Amino acid sequence: MRHRSLLRRTIPLYAQKGFPSMPAHPTPAISTCDLCDAHKGDDSGAFRVLPPVFQSYGALPAFSGPVSTVKCFEDNTLVKAAVDSPGNGRVLVVDAGASLRRALVGGNLAASAARNGWAGIVVNGCVRDVAELNAERVGIRALALMPLPTEKRGEGLSDVAVQVQGVWVRPGDWLYADADGIVISDRAL
Numbered sequence: 001m002r003h004r005s006l007l008r009r010t011i012p013l014y015a016q017k018g019f020p021s022m023p024a025h026p027t028p029a030i031s032t033c034d035l036c037d038a039h040k041g042d043d044s045g046a047f048r049v050l051p052p053v054f055q056s057y058g059a060l061p062a063f064s065g066p067v068s069t070v071k072c073f074e075d076n077t078l079v080k081a082a083v084d085s086p087g088n089g090r091v092l093v094v095d096a097g098a099s100l101r102r103a104l105v106g107g108n109l110a111a112s113a114a115r116n117g118w119a120g121i122v123v124n125g126c127v128r129d130v131a132e133l134n135a136e137r138v139g140i141r142a143l144a145l146m147p148l149p150t151e152k153r154g155e156g157l158s159d160v161a162v163q164v165q166g167v168w169v170r171p172g173d174w175l176y177a178d179a180d181g182i183v184i185s186d187r188a189l
């Protein structure tokens with residue numbers, strides 16, 4: 001039987017994992033397994049789990065926050081605009097149409113996201129500069145690494161409902177990510 005420790009819920013991640021100092025936006029360590037145990041009977045659609053197809057990058061192995069979205073295809077203009085603006089602890093969900101041909105986020109955008117207080121970025125697509133991503137205090141999930149960058153054509157949509165791997169994610173939803181998976185809820189849990 002898995003042991004569920006109360007401590008795991010209450011000690012902030014930066015303290016558990018020995019981060020040298022407190023991050024700009026400390027992420028409470030909420031276990032996605034605990035959330036799924038509590039909500040597994042919820043078939044209302046308010047509680048969703050993303051399919052287990054995401055790789056983990058960035059120096060924050062767990063993160064959570066209210067969602068903002070970008071919908072784009074092989075063009076990261078609006079992703080850059082988002083991470084260049086204040087994140088206030090939000091999670092940016094990028095529906096890149098699951099393209100495996102271009103990287104939407106690299107070291108520069110990850111550094112902007114960390115600097116501007118984004119808790120995390122979830123890309124339904126690719127990222128690059130893995131060593132630089134892993135040095136930034138922001139959580140990053142993506143399908144894969146791809147060294148080719150995008151073209152910046154100024155196309156895309158911000159803060160619209162998106163479908164990520166068949167799961168609806170809407171601006172204002174809450175996202176919880178840890179080593180076990182990614183959970184979406186229509187309210188803070």
Ligand SMILES: O=C([O-])CC(=O)C(=O)O
Pocket residue numbers: 076103104105106107108109110128129149150
């Ligand atoms: O700028 C881009 O298009 C993506 C990138 O490589 C970075 O964020 O460093």
